[in-house]
Amino acid sequence: MSEVIRLHPADNVVTAARPQQAGATIDGVSTRMMIPSGHKIATAAIATGAPIRKYGQIIGYASVDIAPGDHVHVQNCAFAATDHDYDFGTDLRPLPPATGDTFMGYRRANGGVGTRNYVAIVTSVNCSATAARRIADAFGPEELAAYPNVDGVVAFVHGTGCGMAGDGDGFEALQRVMWGYARHPNHAAVLMVGLGCEMNQIDWLLDAWGLKQGPTFQAMNIQDVAGLRRTVEMGVEKVRAMLPVANAARREPCPTGDLTVALQCGGSDAWSGITANPALGHACDLLVAQGGTGVLAETPEIYGAEHLLTRRVADRATGDKLVGLIEWWEDYTARNRGSMDNNPSPGNKKGGLTTILEKSLGAAAKGGTTPLTGVYKYAERVTAKGFTFMDSPGYDPASVTGQIAGGCNLVCFTTGRGSAFGSKPAPTIKVATNQRLFDRMPEDMDVNAGDILDGRATVESKGHEIYKMFLRVASGEVTKSEAQGLGDYEFVPWQIGAVM
Structure with a gap:
């Protein structure tokens, strides 16, 4: 070295x-x-x-x-605020298409392809969180053992849904999150639970997105059912009826182009932008060549590097969307008396990162080298193939929640300081940036990118290793975060706007 x-x-x-x-x-x-x-x-x-x-x-x-x-x-x-003259589409490096790689996934009736097979309980409001948790908790290992193809019954609860405006950015973002989880391909069946009087009405969601109730999609409100106890009892009955249907799903060969991978980092250090992030970027390139999709997020953590991404946009409209997000965040932080340099965190700084500009330049490397084909709102459905970007805060749970709602069926998360993050229903692969971290947290890290530093691996070879792990995990291999049961408390919709 x-x-x-x-x-x-x-x-x-x-x-x-x-x-x-x-x-x-x-x-x-x-x-x-x-x-x-x-x-x-x-x-x-x-x-x-x-x-x-x-x-x-x-x-x-x-x-x-x-x-x-x-x-x-x-x-x-x-730190000083960036002031770039943006170039658009001047650094386009498309890869020759590749074919032939597959994984074993779950094909859904709506055309989606899942990498996991959960039964989900999605809440509309904090007031129904306890009901959802009690319904999920009713299904222990003994009962679920009778359904070996079901990965679990999981409750997605949050702290908002009321005390908010009935329209605007915050309301629309929460509705997109709920729709995204209700229709996620990693869910075989979904039960939605609300209170009844909240601002975020389930009926509005069903009407707006055309969701129809049936054997694998049900909704109910505590006030209509006549209380918490009865809601829990009825919810357990509904989920119990869904389990045999969910268990009937079987994995089958699917092209790699059906994978949509959330590209994430957290607990970053100076090695993030030198080892793990470029390696994940190379894995993203390999995925894109197969027709798959990579989704970069965390808008504050590309600040100062966005000019490198605008050079890669497939068209000017996509570039303008990205620049518009940067301008929105500058205004958002200013009106809340914050700074775009609020990140790096103390841990990031201890690891050698000094300004958000330095952190962003390393974070953007997760997106590889291919053209940027789409820019999306938080939790918006990602429809473009290739390398894409989704608006989100840098707060990892909120960011990943948006990416999963947008359709990501895998998450890859790089870290230099260490992370205890995991996610459901999309499993998280964690990549350590340095050998010391990999040795210190062996039960948490799936891949060691620290060997790039001492010459035992290259960015390209490590990227290939990560890409191959995409296929194995998508086919059912359990990640370190899954083995530790992470993901039940990392569902955090981004709360935008006033709490009233």
Whole structure:
């Protein structure tokens, strides 16, 4: 392993591959202090106000004069808002199509293809959360053992649905989430449970989206059924009737083009943009070549890198949508007296990330190199094939909830600091950015991208490994997060707007 990593010839910083003591000679300069692993070292003098470059891009500006060999971090690297002249469609690199790869999935009557086979209980409002949980809890391992093709009965509960405007961004986003989970291909059957008087009415959802009740789709309200106890009893009866139908589903060969993968990262460190994220990007390229779909999200975490994505848009309208999202978020944070640089988190900074610009440049690498074919609202149904983008906050549970509602039937989640995240109904594959994390959390990490740093793997070989895991997990292989039972509490619809 090299002592440092230089990512672009134009960079004026390098990344320490291992801790460096004061006085070490690095890239032709002498370190002036101890530099932690993953942190940046100046390789040239950087005057106050001058740009600091990594990945060949600006990640911040010197807040004081920086000498060669200095530790470059929060004490001397300042954030400033981006101001890009956007180019559109100037970096299009389509891949030759590939065919032949398959996985064993569940074909649904509505044309979707599932990677899991759950019975879901979806709530319209916080007031029906207890009922939904009690219904799901009624189905323990002994009863479910009689239905080996059913992955479980899961309740999707949340803390909103009332005390909100009956129209606008927040209401529409919640309705899209509910519709997306009600029609998700990883659900064999769905029971929707509401209270009855809430703002987010189930009947409105059924009318708006044309959902019809039948053997595998039912809805009820606590007030109509006559109370919590009776609702739970009736809900258990309904789910018990759904289980044999759900159990009749069988896996069959499906083309890889039927996979839609959520591209996520959380608990990032400096290695995220060097190992795991580019490797996931290569896996996304392999998926796209097979006709599949990758969905990048977390709009605040592409801030400062969005100009690289606009160069990849398949058409100008798609590029304008992406820029419009960036402008919306700038206004959203400003009116809430926040900053786009509220991220990185303390853990991200401890891992070597300094500004949101630096974090975004690494995060965007998850999207690979192919053209950007579509940009979607939060939880909007993703219909385009190829590499796409969905608006969402950087908060992982809320972001993944939107991606799953949009149709993602797999999630791949990179992490450098460590994560205990998992999701239902779409299983999460977790990729460690460094060897130390992989060794420290072996029960949580599915893939080790840390071996890229010491030359035992390349970005391309690791990307191929991740892609092959897509196919195995889609076919039923259990991920580390599934084995630990994660996913019951990670359903978090993005709550936009005033709580009233």
